[in-house]
Amino acid sequence: xxxxxxxxxxxxxxxxxxxxxxxxxxxxxxxxxxxxxxxxxxxxxxxxxxxxxxxxxxxxxxxxxxxxxxxxxxxxxxxxxxxxxxxxxxxxxxxxxxxxxxxxxxxxxxxxxx
Amino acid sequence: xxxxxxxxxxxxxxxxxxxxxxxxxxxxxxxxxxxxxxxxxxxxxxxxxxxxxxxxxxxxxxxxxxxxxxxxxxxxxxxxxxxxxxxxxxxxxxxxxxxxxxxxxxxxxx
Numbered sequence: 001x002x003x004x005x006x007x008x009x010x011x012x013x014x015x016x017x018x019x020x021x022x023x024x025x026x027x028x029x030x031x032x033x034x035x036x037x038x039x040x041x042x043x044x045x046x047x048x049x050x051x052x053x054x055x056x057x058x059x060x061x062x063x064x065x066x067x068x069x070x071x072x073x074x075x076x077x078x079x080x081x082x083x084x085x086x087x088x089x090x091x092x093x094x095x096x097x098x099x100x101x102x103x104x105x106x107x108x109x110x111x112x113x114x
Numbered sequence: 115x116x117x118x119x120x121x122x123x124x125x126x127x128x129x130x131x132x133x134x135x136x137x138x139x140x141x142x143x144x145x146x147x148x149x150x151x152x153x154x155x156x157x158x159x160x161x162x163x164x165x166x167x168x169x170x171x172x173x174x175x176x177x178x179x180x181x182x183x184x185x186x187x188x189x190x191x192x193x194x195x196x197x198x199x200x201x202x203x204x205x206x207x208x209x210x211x212x213x214x215x216x217x218x219x220x221x222x223x224x
Contacts (some may be wrong), residue, residue, distance in 0.1 A: 027128050042214040090157050101148040105157030
């Protein structure tokens, strides 16, 4: 049983560019959340997707957007990249009907913005 | 808005018991308290979860007082491989958003 997978593992972009990160949830999970983790900091909640809709959003600008597909996989898009967007981006999946704090995390995508 | 706070770091020796406390005085009424372990460049890994009183599994115990404004993760007989950062995760009252604690870096020495 595959856990949460994310791609790519690493990415280098320059300021102003756009990036798309991908996530496949754990088998049986239908809810996907995205987090940003700056170096030495805890994960910060970006948003959560359920039934292909954004269900909840953290304090992130509109440059951060997402999508969930019918197979429950998800994408995170970041436009107009800033240096401060450099971080580890974590995807977590969960199953509706279970406590939302029970999240299974992928290995993350490390984004470096130059 | 109150933060979910933890001690920045803790040191221990192999075989000792370690207790890490998280203060979450703005926790949502109906939400669980969950603890995660994170190694460098990896995603957080679920350790234990509880709603009130005490929960125990094969790797840890979780103590939650009646007011639920804090919780304590207890790791019995730590080993070198327990060296990691530990986070609590709670739902925030009114917004119901998930908030990670500030994280505790545990260093275990031989």
